[in-house]
Amino acid sequence: MDASKTDANKDKFLGNVKDTVGGAVGNESMQAEGKNQHAAGEAQGMVATAEKYLSGAYDQVAGAVKGAANAITGDTSDEAAAKAQRTKGEAQKKWNS
Numbered sequence: 001m002d003a004s005k006t007d008a009n010k011d012k013f014l015g016n017v018k019d020t021v022g023g024a025v026g027n028e029s030m031q032a033e034g035k036n037q038h039a040a041g042e043a044q045g046m047v048a049t050a051e052k053y054l055s056g057a058y059d060q061v062a063g064a065v066k067g068a069a070n071a072i073t074g075d076t077s078d079e080a081a082a083k084a085q086r087t088k089g090e091a092q093k094k095w096n097s
Contacts, residue, residue, distance in 0.1 A: 005048045011041030049096045056092025059085050 015038025022031030063086025070079050 005045055008041045008045035008048055011044060012038050013041075015039070015041055053093055053096040056089045056094075056096060059089030060093060061089070063087070063089060 015034045015036070018034025018037060019031050020034070022028065022034055063082045063084070066078065066082035067086060070076065070082060
């Protein structure tokens with residue numbers, strides 16, 4: 001699933017609008033559709049956050065492994081890239097936790 005926080009926020013917003021308008025005009029079908037769309041947006045937002053967190057965890061671990069391998073082999077040419085990947089992963093995990 002390619003979850004997007006933008007799409008999730010759009011569905012939550014439109015769901016709230018439909019729920020509110022449906023309630024105001026007495027249209028139970030529209031109101032129910034709005035509640036469902038809002039719930040779908042909530043779920044999609046959680047999936048997007050989890051995907052981005054896991055991507056960050058992967059980058060953090062991959063960067064740490066590359067850095068350790070470089071230290072063992074004495075190869076310092078890729079040290080900065082490994083550190084950058086690890087730091088990027090840490091930041092992405094923090095942002096999505």
